[in-house]
Amino acid sequence: MNKPSIQTETENQLPATVAIALIVVGAIAVIVFGIYQIQTSDPYIESVLATEGDPMRGHAIFQMNCAGCHGWRKDGRVGPSLEGVSERKSDKEIIHQVISGETPPMPQFQPKPQDMADLLSYLKKQ
Ligand code: HEC
Structure with a gap:
């Protein structure tokens, strides 16, 4: 019975480093996709x-x-x-x-x- 409440607590305390990592990964994905688009649309x-x-x-x-x-x-x-x-x-x-x-x-x-x-x-x- 305790488990669900522990999970929501950890989700709320998502460390800033994880958030930053996600933003960096997202930015890299956008850049790679952009380069791919430029190459395929030459x-x-x-x-x-x-x-x-x-x-x-x-x-x-x-x-x-x-x-x-x-x-x-x-x-x-x-x-x-x-x-x-x-x-x-x-x-x-x-x-x-x-x-x-x-x-x-x-x-x-x-x-x-x-x-x-x-x-x-x-x-x-x-
Ligand atoms: C002045 C010499 C020279 C001329 C002229 C030349 N090449 Fe090359 N080519 C090279 C060298 C050196 C490499 C290896 C480059 C590297 O990867 O560092 C290369 C690599 C390549 C590759 C990649 C090969 C591989 O296995 O990755 C291709 C494809 C290629 N050349 C096609 C051509 C074509 C088509 C022409 C004519 C329109 C041409 N080359 C003219 C020297 C030349």
Whole structure:
């Protein structure tokens, strides 16, 4: 019979640290969700993903722009092998890798959405 009253007492005395922790966790969740929203609503990525890629064109684009570092057969030289890269990275991550220039010495590319879609379809082809 005593149990319920003990429970309500502890609930009323919810320590301030717990409340602060909840606010911090909530704020982090909002930030993470916000970043996720920005990433998923990137108009460039959206238009690439909505475009059907041609792996033959993609191969030609790859040989001109990427093969010097990633090898003639995606097998890697200065840059890592890109064989089966679509198993390690999502389409969005691959597009981001190509357009961001975040990992020197790999340069920042600005392919047209059609060219990026072609490249992506080539990279996904085993
Ligand atoms: C100057 C050399 C260079 C060129 C040119 C280059 N890359 Fe890269 N690339 C790199 C290097 C180095 C990395 C590894 C970066 C890291 O993670 O630190 C990389 C990483 C990548 C990755 C991630 C691989 C993984 O397993 O995580 C992808 C995808 C990629 N490159 C695609 C491309 C495409 C597509 C092109 C052509 C449009 C290209 N790269 C041109 C050097 C290059």
